[in-house]
Structure formats: C-alpha cells, structure tokens
C-alpha cells in the first residue's frame with residue numbers, strides 16, 4: 001500500500017532530517033511511527049503525502065510514485081496534519097462538501113458518511129456554524145470527518161490524538177480499525193506509546209532521521225513494554 005525506499009531529506013543543505021529511511025505499510029496495517037522531538041516523523045509524513053519534496057529515494061502508494069504520479073497518489077490518500085488548517089470562513093458542512101467535491105464522493109454516500117461520523121463525534125449540531133467559531137478539538141474532528149469522507153486507501157495522520165477528548169479518541173480508534181478492516185492502511189505518528197502499543201499491529205521507531213526498529217508490534221517490544229524499548233533504543237542506539 002505504502003512503500004518508502006531510501007528516503008532522504010535535508011533542510012538547508014545541513015543536517016539530514018530523514019536519512020535513508022525504508023519501510024512498507026501493507027493493506028490492513030495500523031502502523032505507528034514513533035520517535036523523539038525532531039526525529040524526522042513530520043518530515044517523513046510530509047514527503048509521503050506529497051506536500052514536501054525530498055532529495056533521494058522513492059515513495060510509492062499502491063504502486064504509484066508520489067513524485068511522478070502525484071495526483072493519483074493524492075486521490076487515494078487522506079492526510080491530517082498535526083495542526084490542521086481549515087477554511088475558517090466556511091461552515092463545517094460547507095467544508096465537508098468542498099472536500100466531498102474534490103474527491104468526487106457521490107451525494108448519497110457523502111450525506112450518509114457526514115451524518116454517521118458527525119453523530120459519532122458529536123459534531124452534527126455544530127456543522128452549520130463557521131469553522132472560525134470552533135474549538136481546537138472541533139476543528140480536529142472536522143478534519144477527521146473530511147479524511148474519512150472518501151474512505152482513502154491510505155490514511156496518514158500526524159499526532160491525531162493530541163487535543164481530542166477521551167470519547168473522541170476512543171471513537172477515532174474504532175474508526176481506524178473499521179477503515180483498516182475494509183482493506184485500507186493507516187500510517188500515523190504519535191508520542192503516546194500506550195496508544196501505539198494497543199492500537200498498532202506494526203511500529204517503526206525513528207531516531208535522528210534513521211529508522212532504528214520496525215516490524216510487528218509484538219516483535220519490536222518483545223517481553224518489554226513499548227515505553228521501555230523506546231527509551232532503551234533512543235538512549236543507546238546510533
């Protein structure tokens with residue numbers, strides 16, 4: 001579903017933010033991407049989602065190159081950045097219809113999904129209000145609904161649980177399971193190791209731009225907790 005090969009990105013010709021990183025996300029995977037502040041998670045995610053160019057390597061989504069076939073890749077992908085910038089002058093429903101238009105979601109499916117996810121995340125009563133009047137969490141819920149609206153083959157999320165209340169976090173986890181159950185894949189960064197450990201079937205750990213561990217969650221953590229493994233590898237490995 002997502003293949004990253006030898007990804008390298010350098011900002012300002014100085015330090016490599018991502019250094020020869022390779023990983024594969026398969027259909028049905030909920031793949032957690034963890035690392036310390038400044039490790040290179042957002043840089044990797046921005047390269048995958050085509051919002052930032054990269055120096056070396058290749059990225060494929062369902063076999064399509066994000067460099068050569070960017071529109072095709074974007075049509076199959078949804079991306080929620082860590083601080084989603086929505087159109088503040090639109091109402092929630094106008095924004096969701098705008099996204100529905102871009103991804104050509106048929107009217108009936110669009111209405112059903114907006115109703116379903118809006119009710120689940122308790123946002124339906126506010127969808128007629130301007131986004132500028134929304135709280136941070138309400139904006140995040142709007143971004144989440146917009147991402148699920150077109151049922152992407154690949155969903156990429158940067159720190160999705162920050163700012164969500166416990167009920168919304170619980171609902172988002174169920175939504176993630178449901179989407180992957182239909183054959184999609186999810187790749188997301190998080191600092192919440194307990195969530196990663198419980199939610200993800202696969203985990204990658206990045207340190208100073210390099211991948212230092214990856215694979216099945218069970219194999220990565222062995223007999224320890226993910227927190228113990230993370231602290232160990234971040235302290236000791238190169």
Ligand SMILES: Nc1ncnc2c1ncn2[C@@H]1O[C@H](COP(=O)(O)OP(=O)(O)OP(=O)(O)O)[C@@H](O)[C@H]1O
Pocket residue numbers: 011012017035036037038039040041042043044
């Ligand atoms: N626009 C930029 N210009 C220059 N350097 C950048 C830029 N964006 C990121 N960096 C650098 O690249 C490295 C990786 O940053 P990145 O944002 O990818 O890390 P991260 O793992 O997402 O961190 P965090 O957990 O703090 O969000 C850091 O050293 C950072 O300072």
